[in-house]
Amino acid sequence: MSKHRFTVVEPTPIGPVSVVADGDEIVGVYMEVHKHGADPSEYGERADEDPLLVQAVRQLSEYFAGRRTEFDLPLRPQGTDFQQRVWRALCDIPFGQTWSYGELAQHIGSPTASRAVGLANGRNPISIVIPCHRVIGANGSMTGYGGGIERKRWLLAHESGRDAQALF
Incomplete structure (x- = not known):
C-alpha cells in the first residue's frame, strides 16, 4: 500500500x-x-x-561514471510472485555480463518458462538498479528493452568497458 x-x-x-x-x-x-x-x-x-x-x-x-557496479538501495518493486522471482534473479547477473532468457529461467528453477521470464523482465519497474538490460536473446541478439534498444546497447557497452558515449 x-x-x-x-x-x-x-x-x-x-x-x-x-x-x-x-x-x-x-x-x-x-x-x-x-x-x-x-x-x-x-x-x-x-x-x-x-x-x-x-x-x-x-x-x-x-x-x-563507472565507479559503481552494484546498487545498495531498499527496493520494493510491485508485481506478481513470479515477477518478483525473476526480478530478484536479475540481481544475480554479474556486472558486465549477460544471460539469455533461458539461462534466467533455468536460474529461477523454471527451465521451460523463458517466454514468461521475458514478459516479467519487460515489466521490471526499477530499471538499471534491477539490471533487466543484462538479458539478451539465446543467439546473443539484442531483444526488447522498456527504455529502448539503444539504451540497452549503451548500458551493456558501458558495463563492458566499451565506448558507450558513441552509441546514444
Whole structure:
C-alpha cells in the first residue's frame, strides 16, 4: 500500500531518469520513454532533497561514471510472485555480463518458462538498479528493452568497458 510517493528526475547519459520512492523504499526507476512504465502522474511530488532519493541519485551517478557496479538501495518493486522471482534473479547477473532468457529461467528453477521470464523482465519497474538490460536473446541478439534498444546497447557497452558515449 502506498505511503507517500516522491520523485526526482536526474539527467543521465541515456536521457532523464525518474526515481520514485514510496516511503523509505524505491519503487520505480523509469527512463524518459519507458514501455510498461508507470504513468508520470503516479510518480508523486518532486522531492530533490529527500534523503533516499539523494542516495539513489548518488548511486546512479556513480554507476554512470563507472565507479559503481552494484546498487545498495531498499527496493520494493510491485508485481506478481513470479515477477518478483525473476526480478530478484536479475540481481544475480554479474556486472558486465549477460544471460539469455533461458539461462534466467533455468536460474529461477523454471527451465521451460523463458517466454514468461521475458514478459516479467519487460515489466521490471526499477530499471538499471534491477539490471533487466543484462538479458539478451539465446543467439546473443539484442531483444526488447522498456527504455529502448539503444539504451540497452549503451548500458551493456558501458558495463563492458566499451565506448558507450558513441552509441546514444
